[in-house]
Amino acid sequence: MSILIRNGYVIYGEDFEIVKADVLIEGNSIAEVRKGINESADTVIDASGRVVSPGFINLHTHSPMGLLRGLADDLPLMDWLQNHIWPREAKLTPEYIKVGAYLGALEMIKTGTTTFLDMYFHMDAVAEAVLDSGLRGYLSYGMIDLGDPEKTEKEIKEALREMKSIEKLNSERVQFVFGPHAPYTCSIALLKEVRRLASEHNRLITIHVSETMAEIGQITERYGKSPVVLLDDIGFLGSDVIIAHGVWLDSRDIQILARNGVTVAHNPGSNMKLASGVMPLQKLINAGVNVGLGTDGAASNNNLDMLEEMKLAALLHKVHNLDPTVADAKTVFKMATLNGARALGIKAGIIKEGYLADLAIIDFNQPHLRPINNVISHLVYSANGNDVETTIVDGKILMLDREVLTLDEEKILDDAEKIVGKIG
Structure with missing residues (x-):
């Protein structure tokens, strides 16, 4: 399984450098981060106007x-x-x-x-x-x-x-x-x-x-x-x-x-x-x-x-x-x-070659996140969880374009409502 994330603002490395780049994921790890990756991939995500962040x-x-x-x-x-x-x-x-x-x-x-x-x-x-x-x-x-x-x-x-x-x-x-x-x-x-x-x-x-x-x-x-x-x-x-x-x-x-x-x-x-x-x-x-x-x-x-x-x-x-x-x-x-x-003790928390592919893609195409003067500042002071568009863990897409792929969202919400009346 491979994923190619194209054209995003990538928060790269231990110093959280902001680079316009593509991110190639192979298996459960990050294989490459650079501009213009031309490798084929099973899934391609266009991250234009979006920030690719460590999860x-x-x-x-x-x-x-x-x-x-x-x-x-x-x-x-x-x-x-x-x-x-x-x-x-x-x-x-x-x-x-x-x-x-x-x-x-x-x-x-x-x-x-x-x-x-x-x-x-x-x-x-x-x-x-x-x-x-x-x-x-x-x-x-x-x-x-x-x-x-x-x-x-x-x-x-x-x-x-x-x-x-x-x-x-x-x-x-x-x-x-x-x-x-x-x-x-x-x-x-x-x-x-x-x-x-x-x-x-x-x-x-x-x-x-x-x-x-x-x-x-x-x-x-x-x-x-x-x-x-x-x-x-x-x-x-x-x-x-x-x-x-x-x-x-x-x-x-x-x-x-x-x-x-x-x-x-x-x-x-x-x-x-x-x-x-x-x-x-x-x-x-x-x-x-x-x-x-x-x-x-x-x-x-x-x-x-x-x-x-x-x-x-x-x-x-x-x-x-x-x-x-x-x-x-x-x-x-x-x-x-x-x-x-x-x-x-896990090799995660940053986006870098060889690290686990645990990522969040955040949609910056929104008024409260523009202009993109400072990505890290915007994430800390302006963004909220609803701005997260895609979540990837261990090289697998758990949510894509706000749709959770691994869980039945409607069932989970319904089940929670049924239980709260029994414990309230």
Whole structure:
């Protein structure tokens, strides 16, 4: 299978250079980027007036939570979780979660996301939806034991069961990740066992860390140290760890994250909506910490649109720091693409020969994206997910001219409407 994309504005290489060029895809990788490619291809796409971008990498979400969109808005995190979200999640069956996963996959395809890191439960059901959709999904079962030794054993068994189930799919696009929920919901015993298992099975780990002031107070009261120091002291941290949020980090925490090569997944939309705070982005970047971008779940955002998330990230840090030079467009674009790929250890996030063919084609033939003075700036400050016209993952077209080819959009929307009445 080969695809030739002609006449586009291509965002090329690690420096995101804008070039008028063609892109030739052969198999699942980018074969050539240059002007005037005359090779024949199975599919030819005319990208005149369009931008060919690396696909976006959503480094933290809970994709089935689209089913809960709009059901518990305008509440602080712990009230939102304990009194509204968790009771509704208790009603979710594997079948319901699969419907939510299809809804999330559909939304991501339509907004140019090509890879996502997910945390939820019944992830073997989510994996089937990811496989059908054509997306890349890194899937973690959210482990919570609340200090109960029996629950610890149960959660570990469930994680290993889901890992084996996902492995049986035998797909490079669908990978299992260990996902202890957070230091305040997981015992030290569970965290240590996750660390051991992740090393043994060569798997990534993702975990919520330092999201709210209440979490900091809870962990400090319980252990006498910050969540990051706690994780460092038990040998949990490493370059295979991706922490979500990282809002309340002090200078010691940041140095620990940098020393261990930990990635932080920034979720500005969710952090603002839940009034969790503003993560110290510039301090993390200055310390050399890899920072990616995520949407969090659609119940706390309330969408999975990475183009919108880039704008939120750029604007939030400018006003918070009273400095318009902070979180410039290129920095934020890198967070949404290359930095996410680095965190996941995949050869993606940029358009270059030999890299995975994970691309989004964005229609710039629209008044809010003209004149084309600065492509990266327009993507961060002017574009939104509805501007994405074509999405390609692993060299396969998932959406062409706004028509999703891998999923039945009408059925997914109908199924979601039927379920929401049962859990609302």
